[in-house]
Amino acid sequence: MKLTLTVPPNFHFWRTVYSHGWCSLPPFEVRKDEARLHRLFALSSGTIVEATIEQRSPSRVIVEAHQEKTLTAEQKRELLRHVKTCVRLDEDYDEFYHEAKKYKQYRWIPKSGAGRLLRAPTVFEDVVKMICTTNCSWALTEVMVENLCKKLGFKIHDAGYTFPNSEAIAGCTEKFLRKEIRVGYRAPYLLELSRRISKGELKIELWRTSTIPTGELFEEVRSVKGVGPYAAGNILKLLGRYDYLGIDSWCRKQFFEIHKNGRKTSDRVIEKFYEPFGKWRGLFFWLDVTKHWYEKKFPF
DNA sequence: GCGTCCAGGTCTACC
């Protein structure tokens, strides 16, 4: 069953998919030979849909649901809502592109359709994954996320696994998370987060539509144990707020190479550098340090 | 093959 999404002229599917490492973490899977993005989506009715996504023309994205049963009209709408959320078609980037055009060094951004950062259908998945990126190599992040999906998600024949919901993680022991999922000392953080959500104490899915000032939202995100300045800054970017840089060691190194001839500086210097870009500074920072990715269709 | 060291963010205790 094929569904169509109409996309604006400034949208570029592969620039969005390869905007950061999320596309290589399950349930996302890039099928390079088919030029499609694949993942399972869990709908509110309990139905799990295997879908592939591709851009067929500048104005159309095709979402193909591989289902034996026909989806109801509401299920189709929900699937499309999830896809739009993931590829950021529910956000307006005109203001950002207008801003980028003002700077000679950033005119490549609107031209290439960069700027939309791929995200998960749920805030929960984004936050758990972000905690799994802290204080470890990317290879270890991949191990943790793969274990979460394979050992706690739902399996659909050969299509793969879903990302576990908060109840699935909340029901684990700390020992299981440490030893089987291999999240190490992050285990109590993931447990606390999942249990607070399951009990209804923490409503993180509302963060995407929250209208509170970004500073307050940042503090709320920081209140999750295991989420420090780096993780909170990057979670905010996935919530559509770009006021924080979310600096990590890799970005720091890239910045030094691009702007300081490899010479090290403090984070304060990096923050000062991006201050003139106001509420978009986090996005300009990220696009600056990943600019070289946009030279290839599949940069990694 | 084994042991040691280091990198990678965040938390807690302490000053």
Next chain:
DNA sequence: GGTAGACCTGGACGC
């Protein structure tokens, strides 16, 4: 408010 040490894992390195 700033800082040191602990947390845990994988990889690099020396023996």
